[in-house]
Amino acid sequence: MTTTLSPYKTSSGFLLPSIHAAPPFFTQQPNPQTQAVVTQHWTRLILAYARHRRLFVLRVEDADVPGSDWDEILRNPRINRRLLSSHLAAILADMIAKGHAMYEPPRQTSSVLLFWRTPEEWAQVLYDWANSTGQLNTIMTFYEIVEPPVPSPLSGIPLPILRKAVSVLTKSNRAQIIAVSEGEGVRFLPGNPGK
Numbered sequence: 619m620t621t622t623l624s625p626y627k628t629s630s631g632f633l634l635p636s637i638h639a640a641p642p643f644f645t646q647q648p649n650p651q652t653q654a655v656v657t658q659h660w661t662r663l664i665l666a667y668a669r670h671r672r673l674f675v676l677r678v679e680d681a682d683v684p685g686s687d688w689d690e691i692l693r694n695p696r697i698n699r700r701l702l703s704s705h706l707a708a709i710l711a712d713m714i715a716k717g718h719a720m721y722e723p724p725r726q727t728s729s730v731l732l733f734w735r736t737p738e739e740w741a742q743v744l745y746d747w748a749n750s751t752g753q754l755n756t757i758m759t760f761y762e763i764v765e766p767p768v769p770s771p772l773s774g775i776p777l778p779i780l781r782k783a784v785s786v787l788t789k790s791n792r793a794q795i796i797a798v799s800e801g802e803g804v805r806f807l808p809g810n811p812g813k
């Protein structure tokens with residue numbers, strides 16, 4: 619049985635690139651330049667899939683667990699291949715080094731938060747949301763932002779990513795961190811929404 623190298627749509631509607639049908643894509647390559655290209659492709663694939671499914675966390679063990687949220691990309695049953703956890707660990711380390719992810723919790727290397735949007739992009743989404751929902755000059759807790767009564771683009775965003783976005787807004791004078799009794803809070807300040 620031969621499988622052609624062509625894009626493939628998963629059950630979740632995600633379009634896998636043709637390279638996903640190439641058996642060498644799932645194997646760590648001995649040549650460093652070749653491995654760098656493979657890692658670059660995996661990084662793009664992981665971030666695109668995370669955005670498609672709104673996934674924020676990827677664990678090394680997801681490569682070993684059938685049925686995980688990541689199964690559609692970490693395995694290819696059409697060619698009987700899967701990404702090994704050691705290969706995934708190397709890809710995640712590269713993603714950390716290039717600013718596409720961060721270890722969470724800190725001081726371990728098996729679980730990452732993915733930046734399928736950069737902190738600057740999340741900051742803009744956050745500010746646009748605050749502006750469009752009339753939250754300027756209002757103090758909101760981080761909980762109110764990630765668990766709003768009406769679903770928003772920020773629903774379920776992990777707190778470390780939210781903190782990075784708020785930090786970007788603080789540096790551009792579009793937000794101010796406020797201590798509130800329920801924990802952390804932020805006040806969104808009127809300003810240049812496009813900065």
